[in-house]
Amino acid sequence: MNYLWIILGVIFIALSIAAGLIWVERRLLSVWQDRLGPNRVGPFGLAQVIADTLKLFFKEDWVPPFSDKVVFTIAPGILMVTILLTFAVIPFGPEFCVFDSNIGVLFFLGNSSLGVYSIVLGGWASNNKYSLIGAMRASAQMLTYEVFMGLSLMGVVMMADTFSFSEIVEAQRGGWFILPQFLGFVVFFIAGIAETHRLPFDIPEAEGELIAGYHSEYSGMKFGMFFVGEYLGITLISAIIATMFFGGWLGPSFLPPVFWFLLKTFIFIGVFILLRASLPRPRYDQLMKLGWKLLFPIALLNLLVTGAILIFFDEKDKMNLI
């Protein structure tokens, strides 16, 4: 029974944050563009979420006659499923975790790689040249950034000596990993933006060049799935950053741990939106160059130095024991 509540709670939190981000993003963007944003529907415009969702539900759900209909239909679902599955291993608080896996970090990395299928299949099944180009770009970009996304987390994994998210949080009682793993944090953050293909790395969508990239042909709730999937992705990456580098649910005890976790997550969601408000989109080859020639070596270097320091202190401890 308790488990059921945790599962429902996690799904409820994840989905309501993702839906609420429709409103949060528009309001925050407007704050940084000296506007007001949607503030008419309901208090502070909060009912905008309901209005937008209703609108999406009542739009025509059109499947193009030239598309591969089966793949076209399941593609948006894959994105939602992989991201929602990853929320299962994230500890929202002590004991507030659906499946406290001992390989949580690997589970997250694997699932985020599977998420690429959604975009590639969606673009492929659309049978549209822009969708296909978008899907190709997405696959290349996400494979590139997947490599050092994993590598940048390995420093934290080595320091905490575990793959489990909740144990990583516990290992940060002495101090958050943001200080010793600052490089890892920067690399993971950039990789996270590319992984969720958010601006400025929204090259697979790139309205200016590719209309909407892989989801050009999607409408109605199928588009809504990609839409909410993107917001879920932002929430997920923000939650992972908060867990891995900023002590997860740790915080002063006058407020419940879940609050601290959500607060840290929301700060990073805000940073994601701030990046969208401030940075232009790089060219595709610049993105690949940045990935392979700068971030990949940095991630490797970080891994190497962290490992060397850990081994050094480990050996010193052994010497002291003798």
Added chain:
Amino acid sequence: MISILRSIWLTFLHIFHKRETVEYPEVKPYLAPRYRGRIVLTRDPDRNERCVACYLCAAVCPVDCISLQAATGEKGRRHPEFFRINFSRCIFCGFCEEACPTNAIQLIPDFEMGEYIRQNLVYEKEHLLISGEGKYHGYNFYKHAGVAMGVKGKGEGDTEYKPVDVKDLMP
């Protein structure tokens, strides 16, 4: 690298800037006295229609949204029999106001003319004609015109000479 961080920081600082948005129905925008909005037909100080139905406004209108028909009153004074402006076409360019020799047609600072039924945007003379003088107070075309129309006699205007009797040889 530094420039990227700088632009992120500068964007962040926009939190403290003033909002540009004007929340329209609650906050009305400032409309200058010369704002070109709804078109009206005005009357002269004697409360007669200023319009003399010369068709210049209809001729100059780039979108042909003005149509009118001239008629002559019992004193020989011209006035429009009907005067119709299709505001679904009007582009509020103000050319009609500039063309008007009698300052009859004027654009006023009012833009709130939205309608749910498109036909309601066609304004007839009864909708256009106002009882006041609009932007030009005290102006009466026939005080300056050379013809006598009951406002002043021929040649009695401030800037006019007395009419010359062409059949008389005396200086």
